Amino acid sequence: MSTTSTSEASQLANSLNEFSWELYGHIGKDPSHDLFFSPYSIMAALTMTFAGASGNTAKQMSQVLRINEFIGNDVHSAFQELNDLILSPNALFTLKSANRLYVQKDYTFLESFLKTTKVHYQAMLMPIDFKSDAENARTEINSWVSEQTNNKIKDLIAPGVLDSLTVLVLFNAIYFKGNWLSQFNPKRTSFQPFHASSGESIPVVMMYQIGYFDYFEDKQLKCQVLSLPYVGNTLRMVIILPHPSINLTNLESKINMQVITSLGKRSRKQKVHVSFPRSNWNRVLI
Template identity: 40%
Template sequence: MRSTYCLFIGLLVAMATAENPAPQESTPLADVNSEFALELYKTLHKDHPENIFFSPFSISTCLAMTYLGARNDTAQQMSHVLRFNKLNQTDFHERFHHLLTQLHHSDRPYTLKTANRLFGQNSFEFGQKFLDETSRHYGAQLAPVDFHGNTEGARQTINDWVEEQTENRIQEIMEPGFLSPETVLVLVNTIYFKGSWESPFYTSDTMLNSFHVSPEEDVQVTMMYQDGMFKFGRDENLKCQILEMPYKGKHLSMVVVLPDKIDGLNAIETSLTPELLRRWQNSMVKEDVGILMPKFKLVQDFGLSEKLSEIGMPDLFGTDADLSGMVGSRDLHVIGSRGLHVDALLHKAFVDVNEEGTEAAAATAGDIVLSGPAHEFDADHPFLFFMKDNETNSILFMGRLVRPEGTTTRKDEL
């Protein structure tokens, strides 16, 4: 067995090629989703210097549903960050529908499923066009809940649905107290995958071995080993190896990128582009490879509002948001200038890699709330007040309040 180390850029689930690989053509939607995925990865990496695992597909899908209701500057910012502006807008959502349909195959030797759902305030009138399009393109039906009167009950309903769709792997995507009575809509996407390796690792070859976290630190972890024919490549410019390990049926694969140096990952990460991924994929050939890699299990969650604002879509998460495309004519008049905005975008992901294969799940939820008033008036310190006659504008009474009646405690008595 070779002694080596493994560092992961991520789990790139890709379509496996035939025995004699030909250049792979990705779809325009896959290209723009990859651009967004890599930019978000680099942004998340700033605050997560060690492990990262997430589903860019889940995040893109949830935001694509949100995009159906976005208008004006909000829509333009989302389109730019998500790269939707690079696609033909007349059939953009049809492309997403086609991609979602392509992923579902009940006759294949793995499980891969996605689901979308809208959880909406039962007293709120949503725009019919928005509901029709989220249903037609994303299969997202509206489930009425009562955020106003039973906030915690609505939260539990959403969590239960996410757990069911992800085989209980994503639990408590929304913690107690997360939602508020101001919530109007929660958009949710889930994705779940479970597949066995085409060539499983033998448990008899699994053993403790050193994993080099950095040039200065080693840890002992459970490592798997096997050797066989796998698609393999090298990038001499970036000094790394690329390995593709197919899942049973060879329709899906895990691609692992391993830098030559223990501390060589950063140089690769800064160079990541969809074109580089395609070049790696198309340059690999089948060779005899001895694979040593750790068993691992990760559960990670991210609040994405700040990160997505940072890379170019701040309006969505503040009072400048324009999500008027979600609102029906009655409530568009009622809410007036307050409007809606995404209060938080949550993402939680799970992965388990072992000798048999891989199980992975993720969920993304956007909490859309009624925006607060444009100004806050917090009368929590001394103020003046007047009582006047509005017809004559005469001041009838006037005063100041320094200590409200019944509050006699001084600071020095606390």
């Protein structure tokens, strides 16, 4: 990989981080729902869409995606490089991403757009008939998403979302499966109180272990930061827990990507008692 391309991938990673936090600020406003989403997937889909944009639309999209500094197809080349870095084969965990364009079978797209999505995003073009049978198209698309996510997402598109006027549906599906580097013992799993941001205490199934993890407590922000690595020590889950004296919304208002980066750098390996809720996330954002 050339120095130039690596630099562009790094620059795009910074753009992705900024976009991620900005996106979270918009879709995470509803405190009545848990939220689980992949900014990487969303940015991949939008950057593919950006390949077909021009004029004021392209200008606004580049501002939202934080890719103003890229010229021409540089952003698409950078995304390809970033994909290669993130999705490189690894026997210790499974992380894969798939892109696909479903288009109305009698609709014509610019060859340059189709070439960009195929070369840089490996997005297959699939002709489909929204006009005559939108429900069958919905079933076919949901089947593909289910296959790409090992049946974890089975009904992404709800009935009525697609209709005879649909021309293009662009998808990015991402799938991850990994094991904790430090395993939780199932025998130590029990019901424990979970303190929601509303102040309510809810009994939930908690996993528990004692181990040495990267940990930091920020007295000023009043939060604890814990990093739980997966096998391979390449990927990790970072948990930010507010102090009982402040609610989650208050903490979120003080945090940005610079703060998160700083918290990570100040974390040190310490002996930590970890109680973590065993949970499933299932929410669709369209």
